[in-house]
Amino acid sequence: MKSFLAKKGQVEQKWWVVDAENAVLGRLAVKVAMTLMGKNKPIYTPHVDTGDFVIVINADKIRLSGNKTQSKTYQTYSMYPGGQKIIPYARMMERHPERVVQLAVRRMMPKSGLGDDMFKKLKVYKGPSHRHAAQKPEKMEL
Numbered sequence: 001m002k003s004f005l006a007k008k009g010q011v012e013q014k015w016w017v018v019d020a021e022n023a024v025l026g027r028l029a030v031k032v033a034m035t036l037m038g039k040n041k042p043i044y045t046p047h048v049d050t051g052d053f054v055i056v057i058n059a060d061k062i063r064l065s066g067n068k069t070q071s072k073t074y075q076t077y078s079m080y081p082g083g084q085k086i087i088p089y090a091r092m093m094e095r096h097p098e099r100v101v102q103l104a105v106r107r108m109m110p111k112s113g114l115g116d117d118m119f120k121k122l123k124v125y126k127g128p129s130h131r132h133a134a135q136k137p138e139k140m141e142l
Contacts, residue, residue, distance in 0.1 A: 020056050020057065058126075
């Protein structure tokens with residue numbers, strides 16, 4: 001019996017819409033990352049992008065569990081002396097709620113060129129509307 005390996009042109013990619021309202025960030029990110037990688041499909045192949053496109057709406061209404069709203073921080077470093085920035089979760093949600101979801105999903109993706117290509121299929125929007133109605137996305141339940 002031979003193993004099945006998907007090839008680049010053979011994979012059918014669908015579009016999904018996820019409503020992040022009252023969803024827990026980590027649980028949402030796991031589901032989205034698995035869909036972007038294609039791990040929820042029987043044709044999953046590690047070296048081929050078998051994943052689907054995912055649109056996340058209402059990113060500003062996501063929530064965290066436990067005490068993380070007060071303690072979670074995002075850290076960046078510019079590689080210059082004194083270039084470290086630590087941004088609290090509350091300020092990140094005020095300014096860039098889409099980036100909170102993107103960072104959570106990105107950190108669950110493979111750290112490679114293929115992971116970068118998979119991550120480009122994620123579209124995150126602050127409010128309830130998006131620009132991808134022409135692709136006829138289906139609703140994904142969490």
